[in-house]
Amino acid sequence: MDWTNQIVIVTGGGGGMxxxxxxxxxxxxxxxxxxxxxxxxxxxxxxxxxxxTPVACDVADPAS
Incomplete structure (x- = not known):
């Protein structure tokens, strides 16, 4: 599948799945x-x- 020109957001992207x-x-x-x-x-x-692109934050913390 071609994902060119699409934007994807992955939480927990630092390891595993x-x-x-x-x-x-x-x-x-x-x-x-x-x-x-x-x-x-x-x-x-x-x-x-x-x-x-990496984004460091805690998605469970609104202040992050």
Whole structure:
């Protein structure tokens, strides 16, 4: 499936299934934003593709 010119948001993108999903979407051409609490793991995910943008935050905390 071609995801070119689509935007994808992945929570928990720093590891496990979230990381795998982010990498797959980016490989399919999607501009992918990964959200999570740990900057280092988000940067590791983002290193897989220039289409992945890491965003460090806690989605359960409105102040984050």
């Amino acid at each position: 979230g990381q795998a999903a982010a990498r797959r979407f980016a490989a399919a051409g999607a501009r992918t934003f990964v959200f999570g609490r740990t900057v280092a793991s988000l940067q590791e995910t983002a290193a897989a593709s220039p289409l992945i």
